[in-house]
Amino acid sequence: MARQLHLGAFMRPVSIHTGAWRYPGATRDGNFNLKAISHYIRKLEQAKFDYFFMADHLGVLNLPREALMRSHTVTSYEPFTLLSALAGATSQIGLVATASTTYDEPFHVARRFASLDHISGGRAGWNVVTTSNPDSSRNFGMDTQPDHAERYARAHEFYEVVTGLWDSFADNAFVMDAESGIYFDPDRMHTLDYKGERFSVRGPLNIARPVQGWPVIFQAGASDPGRQLAAETAEVVFAAESTLEGSKSYYDDVKGRAVKAGRNPDLIKIMPAVFLVVGDTVEEAKAKRAKLDSLVHYDSGIHSLSGMLGHDVTGYDPDGPLPEIPESNASKSSRRFMVELARAENLTIRELAAKAGSYGGLAFVGTPETIADEMQNWLEQGACDGFTAMFPYLPEGLEDFTDKVVPELQARGLFRSEYEGDTLRDHLGLPRPANAFFPDE
């Protein structure tokens, strides 16, 4: 069989697009509409998606009043409580949550993902992130955020502790022999006793090994330390380049780093995040996107742009070019993306703000056929192993994709028509990791 795509969904309750809640027919109260979110995930499961990923923030985003009041991201469910509730509404699709390594404890994080994996029958995935929003750090007692290198060093150590804790028990530890009164074999329990530069965690984790051994490790790293962390640890990566050539180069770089780190590169799935707008004609799709983008107010766009650049650009002439932007502590990938876009398309700050506010990243806008063509081309050119889909507004933008594009991909043999297993690792073709402390079982 020809190589197939993997497909995930990158979700916010209302959509990742700032203007989405204003789109005609959109579910503007999606943030606390569990019925609506359950509908979305069921549609994605019916379409045989690999996973449902709920994006997250650790605070109200740092926007000035004029932009903030227009944002639907200030309120939504916490991901673990939401995904656990959605586990009961589904039976096969993967459930992926972000947990930041910057402001949490590895013991808590290990435990919640292990529990979600048990509750869902092996469908949990952990998006390992470092948090760079300065307004998050102030919710956790820090006036300044740790710098980029320190955040990544902490992330790496955090990952070591969490995965070590997941291996606290051999699968056959729990003998539950009522006759002798022995509930488990203590020789089949491992006490981690981790002592590193940043963490000291004794263990064991008070939870049996997850169904999947380890929940699947996700990352979005695009900076050099981000790529390196992904190459060493990630099983799914959804960083996105805006061009096919850029993505091929990214793909080769991360898989090459993985080989150098001693890993099998087939076990890292590169699944760029892509914004998808489907129409019956290309013109209709473009008109939908233009309509959606027009619903983003300039006050929102200019502050989104400042956020992505890590530099306040509200003071510059909106109709002039983007000046040189100094390095900052912000996400390096979004900064680089916007600067390159401004140079390549010779955009004014106003034009760039419109793109920043309305999602400036990789987008496929077209018919089911043209979108399938693009996805097929990216796959065949070695630019990806699949895509992490972002929908423009809900439910219609999602249903356009599941009801029209997925059948086209299936007809081409590019996407599964049935799940072949019940766990997220099954969908992704990833093996269950051996237990580091009980390798022989």
Add this chain to the structure above:
Amino acid sequence: MARQLHLGAFMRPVSIHTGAWRYPGATRDGNFNLKAISHYIRKLEQAKFDYFFMADHLGVLNLPREALMRSHTVTSYEPFTLLSALAGATSQIGLVATASTTYDEPFHVARRFASLDHISGGRAGWNVVTTSNPDSSRNFGMDTQPDHAERYARAHEFYEVVTGLWDSFADNAFVMDAESGIYFDPDRMHTLDYKGERFSVRGPLNIARPVQGWPVIFQAGASDPGRQLAAETAEVVFAAESTLEGSKSYYDDVKGRAVKAGRNPDLIKIMPAVFLVVGDTVEEAKAKRAKLDSLVHYDSGIHSLSGMLGHDVTGYDPDGPLPEIPESNASKSSRRFMVELARAENLTIRELAAKAGSYGGLAFVGTPETIADEMQNWLEQGACDGFTAMFPYLPEGLEDFTDKVVPELQARGLFRSEYEGDTLRDHLGLPRPANAFFPDE
């Protein structure tokens, strides 16, 4: 209508009793049996219980190998992921989780409870605890645990931050006006900017005010600072005295402290935890309990006793009396309870260990009629506002209570036959708190 009891359930997935998993017919794999736990909570909801409380530990309990291998508490779901999943299996019963103030961040805790409250339609409760298990502290980078007074001072400040964060938005903040593009009114959002001795938290919480305003505040405090914290903050208290006289005194003390703190004492429900064993005759009930207690190994009992006393008593003569036990950093209530029990009943260490291992606290063991008599007497004597039920083994011990004792209580008019509302506050007769920052809405 005569005053009625409130009833909650204090649960562990296998039971709170060390020998429970060995009892004939018990669900010994209850720790990861979501179907079984869903059955328990549905039975409790059919019986119109106020709440389902899932107890928790932040580590594998600090027991020597011989005791540890016999314990079913080393592994189970994490409470938030579990209760969120159970929210979908139920529609009215309250969902109460422990979150420790010792090793977590108030922003995370505020967010998870607010989310559980939204997901469940207003059924969340927070059991505010300080953590005194030294093996927990080593899972969070601390070689020693903070002392008793510091733990309570931190708990108090933690509570201030969490409740402050819950009030981040006025109920009518989210105008979602697509026409003007204004999603919410920033004048209806409050930035907490909390700066205390132990916490510095900016806020606002990135989640709308919980359905109940605040999830219901639970506590078990029995020590002097524990009682004071309960009197100032708790809405349900489940500390238990072992005698009716002791409980009356406790009841009067905590309600008196509440009055001094300026609170309405009717809005603190004292619901002692009670271990319940039901038989068709008193003799049968006692035989069930004796059978259950006999399933606790001496190796378990002696270490449970050491744990409760905060002092290693494995070296003393098992058949001699309990010597003077020095003060320690352990929970003061369990230490005092065991010491008083040893003196009052003139028990040997072996006898005391059997009680410690098999649950030594308040127990009603009898027929539906005698248990209803005891409950009625406690209520009428002013020793409680209801009970937090603990079941000896599952499912039978729970079903004995819901199917036999609850109908007896209902027949006497002592317990509801239908819910009168849909939120936990409705069941408990507690008002929705006013928003501290938007009092007029």
